[in-house]
Amino acid sequence: MKLYGYFRSSAAYRVRIALNLKGLAPEHAFVHLRKGEQQAAAYAALNPQKFVPALETDDGALLTQSLAIVEYLDEVHPHPALLPADPADRARVRAIALAVACDIHPLNNLRVLKHLGKALGLDEEARNAWYRHWIAEGFDALEAMLANDPRTGRFCHGDQPTLADVFLVPQVSNAERFDCDLTPYPTVVRIAAAARALPAFADAAPERQPDAE
Known part of the structure; x- marks a missing residue:
C-alpha cells in the first residue's frame, strides 16, 4: 500500500x-x-x-x-474491529465520526481558511475567530453526544477504540493548534487523552511524521 x-x-x-x-x-x-x-x-x-x-x-x-x-x-x-457488531451501536459510532468529518472539518480546512483570507479579505485574527466558532459549535454537540450516553466508556464507544476515536483525536489536535478553549468539553478531552496514550494514535501524530516541519 x-x-x-x-x-x-x-x-x-x-x-x-x-x-x-x-x-x-x-x-x-x-x-x-x-x-x-x-x-x-x-x-x-x-x-x-x-x-x-x-x-x-x-x-x-x-x-x-x-x-x-x-x-x-x-x-x-x-x-x-473499528465498528461494533450491533447495528444501533454501529450507527452511533458512525454518527460521531460524521459529526467531525461532515460538520466540523469541512468548515475549517486549509482551502476554506485560504479563501476567507484571499477572496474575502479576512485577516488572521478573523480567520481564527471563524475557526474557533465552528469548533465550539461542533464540540458542544460532541460533548453532549458522549457525556450523556451510557455507551461511552474509556473511549467514544466502550473501552476499545472505534472509528469515532479515529476521527475525534485529529480534530482535537487541530483545535489545540488553533488555541481553542477545550475546558467546556471534559469528556472529549478525556477520551482524546486516553486514545493518545495508545501507540497507534501517538505514532500517527503530526509531529511524529517524517514530513513534519
Whole structure:
C-alpha cells in the first residue's frame, strides 16, 4: 500500500491511526499542501478532488476520502474491529465520526481558511475567530453526544477504540493548534487523552511524521 498524505492534514491523520491500529505499514508519499503540491497534474490525475489522503491498495486500486478509506481497511483487515457488531451501536459510532468529518472539518480546512483570507479579505485574527466558532459549535454537540450516553466508556464507544476515536483525536489536535478553549468539553478531552496514550494514535501524530516541519 501507498498512502499519500500531509503531516498536518487531519484527514490523513485519521488514516494513519487506522493503519496503525490494524498493524499496517504502507509506503508514504508526502504531498505538501501549503506549497500547493496537491494541485500538480500528476497528483490531480490520482485524485481529481486534489485532497489528501489517497490510498493506493496492494492490488492497485486508488481510494480517496478518509471515511471510505478507514471503512475499507476495517473490512479488509477486520481485526481489531473499528465498528461494533450491533447495528444501533454501529450507527452511533458512525454518527460521531460524521459529526467531525461532515460538520466540523469541512468548515475549517486549509482551502476554506485560504479563501476567507484571499477572496474575502479576512485577516488572521478573523480567520481564527471563524475557526474557533465552528469548533465550539461542533464540540458542544460532541460533548453532549458522549457525556450523556451510557455507551461511552474509556473511549467514544466502550473501552476499545472505534472509528469515532479515529476521527475525534485529529480534530482535537487541530483545535489545540488553533488555541481553542477545550475546558467546556471534559469528556472529549478525556477520551482524546486516553486514545493518545495508545501507540497507534501517538505514532500517527503530526509531529511524529517524517514530513513534519
